[in-house]
Amino acid sequence: MEDIFRLRSKSFTNFKKKSPILSKVDALRRTTWTKEDFFRRRCASSPASDLTGRRDVFSRRQYGSVEQLNAVEGDGTQTAGRFRVETGDIDGDEISSTVNSPVHLENPEFQTRWYFKYFLGKLHQNYVGTDIDREPFLLSVVVTDANNHNVQQYRTILWCKTGAKKIALPYNQSKPQTVKGILSHFNINKTEKGPTEVFDSEIQKELLVLEEQEGSVNFKFGVIYAKESQVSDDEFYSNEETTDSFSSFLHLLGSFVSLKGWEKFKGGLDVKSNATGTESVYTVYEGHEIMFHVSTLLPISKENLQQVERKRHIGNDIVNIVFYECDKVDSPSFKPSMMKTRFTHIFAVVVYCTQDNSYRLVVFSEESVPLFGPPLPSPPTFYNHQEFRDFLLVKLINGEKAAINNPLFAQKRERTLEMLIKNLYQVYMSEINKYDYQYDNQYDDQYDNQYDHQYDDQYHDQYDNQYDDQYDDQYDDQYDNQYDDQYDDQYDDQYDDHYDNQYDDQYDNQYDMTSMMISMMTSMMTSMIISMMISMMTSMMISMITSMMTIMIISMMTSMIISMMTSMIISMMISMMTSMMISMMTSMMTSIISYDNQYDDQYDNQYDDQYDNQYDDQYDDPYDDQYDDQYDNQYDDQYDNQYDDQYHDHYD
Template sequence: MHSILGRESFCRNDCFNAAWHGGNQPVALLRCYGGPGCFDSSLKLIQSVGSCVSQLSLHNIPQILYGVQVRRVASEDLGCRRGEFSRKHYASVELLISSDADGAIQRAGRFRVENGSIDETSDYTPGTWRRTDVHLENPEYHTRWYFKYFLGKVHQNYVGTDAEKNPFFLSVVLSDQNNQRVPQYRAILWRRTGTLKISLPYSPTKTLSVKSILSAMNVDRFEKGPREILNPEIQKELLVLEEQEGSVNFKFGVLYAKDGQLTDDEMFSNESGSETFDRFLNLLGDSICLQGWAGYRGGLDTKNDTTGINSIYTVYQGHELMFHVSTMLPYSKENKQQVERKRHIGNDIVTIVFQEGDDTSPSFKPSMIRSHFTHIFALVRYNSQNDSYRLKIFSEESVPLFGPPLPSPPVFTDHQEFRDFLLVKLINGEKATLETPTFAQKRQRTLDMLIRSLYQDLMPDMPKNMLNRRSFSDVLPESPKSARKKEEARQAEFVRVGQALKLKTIVRGDAPTSLVTTGLCRKEPWESQSFCSSFPYDIVCGDSWGQSLLVATDSAGVMLLEDSPTLPPVQVFDKTLTVKQMHVLEPQDLLIARADKGKDARLYVYRLSTLKRGIEERQLVRTKCDSRENKLEKTKGCHLYSINTHHGVELRIVVAIRNKLLLITRKQSRLDCLSSIATVTGTTDSPVEDFQYIREICLCDSPVVMALVDGPTGENDHMICVAYRHQFDLINESTGDAYRLHHVDSNRVNFVAAIDVYEDGEAGLLLCYNNICIYKKVCPFNGATPMIQPNTSDFHFSWNQMPNAIVCAFPYILAFTTDSIEIRLVVNGNLVYTAVVPELQLTASRSDIYFISSAPINSASNCSSRDTSSQSSPQTPTGYEMPVFPSPLGDGEAPSKHIYKIPLSNLVGRSIERPLKSPLVNKVLTAPAPSVIGPTPIIASTTSLSLSRMEIKEIASRTRKELLGDETEKNEQENQGGRPEENSRDQHH
């Protein structure tokens, strides 16, 4: 116990709270911020309080302090993880060498090895791994926009050339997002470098022009302005362009290796596998007869049995998967190299290597395989002692990071869980490989050739195909009903051609996956809970206070909402104090608020304990006049402020007053840390005296976005990121020196956020503007001068819609738009989910995430884009009617708002078992157990389990009858509750 309470361990942590009870009455609240002799000083101060703590046994204090310290660290770590991420969770690059029996080097290569190991210097013991972060990245039902939202519906297609004379195509549709009564424009820009997608909000009073849509995509200059293409056959060509993103079906190699086999010739020469290998194949999928096989064949011969008699096949989340199993491919006794087997498995991007033997025997290395095409190897070993599988992933160095990260240790005792993890890892791995320079350049050349060929075919016919010759600046037509009969006939033919193409794609098996799947509910980390229904006021800002929510409204002041539907809101400040921005810092016992506007704007600081006491004693609601002692006078006229993420040791505040930055700190003192006890002795309720003004820094313009970046040492190496004009600058706090971090090359700039994140303890910044997000790594240079790291560690990605707010919660980064939450992975920017949330507004995100929506609780289950698409048959609206959008509210009709909550512990606590290294934090413990998900999530989630091949054809047949006008009653497909391969087994056996 003495070693635990020693100075090194006890004083290391920035702050913690302990509530001591004498009987049932609270006696004192201790806050310790560390420092020499803090424990002895705390005891003396507690003893001096007198009768208030007379019931406390001093010999119990160490146990109380120790228990609180552990709980505080876990909570603090959970909060810090929102700004933490680590690419080391996705393996490290190693040079792997293969040698022969004499020790001579045969082959060598650099691979990223992922084995689930943690930092060797860490004494962390992993707990139970929770498989809540197994997601297909960039799922087709979210990325194949043209098939899902355009094909078979009335939309516009345009062709033009940019300033570099490169042709491009633009497709625009006005649609209802997944029948959620959320109208929006969707646009796809087809270019040689790839497709760019964006969603723009719909306004009944303001229509968009083609020019404004292209401007939103950062295309402002043209060699030839866009012209509309009226030929309905253009849909077929654009569908071909979209299919260049990659196949929806996959083929994987499966190589069997006996214990001790270390060369590819030995592995490929195994005529048959073992019993454990057969069980593994049975886990992967079904054994199917190749001759006459009508499904996805993955390059195998289905007519003459030249590639074997049987193979392993399955359908996973709508993806058809064919496995090239080495022992099922043709075997030749004369050919020791087994060329026929190598021809198939050697041309697979991803290969599973099933190796017999225990962990002590020599292990497989990618350098043992002579293949320039295979980029990813998944090494699987079976342990018969505990009936478990161990997984290890080798990825060629150029392959981008992909998930899910392996657990620590990477051992799976649940075989179904292992199957799900392995298949998702393989699918994500092949998608990631297609982004390597080799494949990306090939895809770009193919796109360039297709686009130029299509452009040359269309341009001679453009004059005669132009109907009414709509000018470049004309708005997009909203209602085809107002067009002439000729236009209506053209649109009817346009829709008919598109629906026929859609049907053909479905029957062929190349449709985006969830359109041919059913759903089985599975809770996802981003599922939300209902917090407050029908809140009557508009919320300006807010922050979490324990399990409650403190919100500033536009007309009712500041209110505290309890985490209970039976408790009414409590007014803390009346409407005379108009709060625009706030932070609730519980470890600091502090509320920071920016109130009023213009010259009257100021920062106000309050002790939370004082506010809480006033609420409990039912004192009068505070007014602006009551806050005169809480003003930070030098902040007069401020329009923005920001605090540092890791504010436990030292709170830093930067306040923007026009083009001037004011740096303020609050250093913790030994006596002030016991704030609640100090109030008993008569100390003032206002913490204004705790703050000190450090310096002023002048800028060339008023900042729109700010972020404080912690330096690695905390000694004069902190920085400030500011965004103004068309740039992000980095300011040294100590010297005021500025460094250009990023210049925005766009006519219009909408700055969203600058988020300080820490990769393995090293500072970086997520710069978000328009629909772009850029990660820049930042490191101090010569102790003070900031320098940008080489761009090898930097990356960028685009959101599908312009966000209003960004929240980083490793491994996820969430964008909150006007009507959706877009969820991506922070390490690579890959999309994992999009939730439709009408009239969305982020309220608080410092700890738990709170947001407002007009979606009522009883329709929560309908707000998932994955649910809607997975439960609907692959059909489009009949005819060519545009979707019916909600009518505007009547006079005096107030929109109802509902508040929802996404617990932070669900996002970060359930996804990370290995600790993250935070700057200025010496010890990190695991996060607390996640809270239970509420019964009424607005963002409902499912994992789609696939239908069999025959059921796919049944859906296509029903759709064909509907498109041909058959009045046969539509039978709703029942949900399938079994494994994907169980459905296919019923058809093949």
């Protein structure tokens, strides 16, 4: 026990010099501590909320010094990179860290995995919409009393491309929050579209994927096996044979699992065809799944000396563990410049000491990574392997959470979140539109029929009788007369023409035979008259010519008298014959017309009455019924809807 406290004698001495009271407290502590208590407390850290406020108090011993480390390339050029080195060494009179603070995760699960912790599997609402800049967002709202002393409150998450924003709001049952009211707390006072609620339960899986993009859920850490004589990552990645100490360290970190068919967090490894090896190391710590990319378990290439396949996984991990086999455990020769990667920001160098079966830890952090705990103990040597495992995992998880806010990772995360959120918005907005149409029709029919039948029967009888009688009589008379006249005239004309033509043709043909004969005789007589007239004209011409010839020969006067007498006689004969023919034709035509009219009137009246009545009845009834129904339904619907709405609202 004396040896144990001698390790911290310098810091205790400093306390005694500054305050005599602390020496008495220190004496009490010496009598109550056990060996296990000592090592547990020396691994402790300060709460995350205290880091900013106490930053000026933290010394290099707690969070390390910033040293200029130069990376030397193969051609001799140097690329500068600044790393913060934590060794746990005490410098001068600096105050040591609080020894009774427990080792803990900064921003633990209940602060970061809200959806997994408070929403998943519980009654809550999810909404999609676009803000005034037309950027899509998702909103999740739940009422819960978890971690709030059994007092209910709203927990809300706004998912947008810049990350998930979380707030808790007081819950008042008599005055519940509105969605727009909740959005106003995120400074979203206007929206371009929505928010619209999503009822598909599959969105919960998608939101879990979104939450994992925050980089604070599951982790993948690289594990590199290095030997003391090796000075480059090409040599580190080419190691195949390992030692028992490295194998023991891997078993301390987690369990060996077979990758083929692995269903849990795979950390980017192939679980179908063993393309990334047959097994790996996996563990769960405080609800976080961790997959280790172990260099010696990944496939090795004999032709590719740079081992690109191994670098592809380990070089893209934010945090790497370097297990360094060396004799000088206090001063390993590893430097971050040995690793050709711009993605890895934290290197945790672990050295195993065979003499006392302990682990020693040194941490290199890129300068842009914010400070993170827990601080290394002084000296950073761990004899209890389980405590070392807890300390190392907490340190690595906190380190990645701190590094994830680096602009390099923040931009990549923002692009990924933007793509995922846009995709979710498009998918679920189309689903919402489809289901709105489907369920509107389904439930409109279902509940319209249910309540229409119930209230229609009740109020139809009352108001249908009242208004049907009133408006049926009024509009039946109006539209019956209107459409009776319209369709009577239409069908009277149609069937009058039809049957007039039918019977006109029948009786006209019968009585028109006489007319045809008379017409033929008339034509013949006309032809004869015309022929006679032509003959007479010809005769007259010949006679005149002859007369002229005779005058010339005998005497002009005698010839002219003879010619004139002849012409007068011929003209009188022609006139008499023409008058007789015209008179005969007129008489015959008059008798034909008189006979047609007699039978047209007889059969038109007979069949007009017969078919008018038949088709008036036939077409009056359907059109009376049609327009009776049309206007009955029009006014039935008008007054039914009026009273249906009135009593629907009342009984709803």
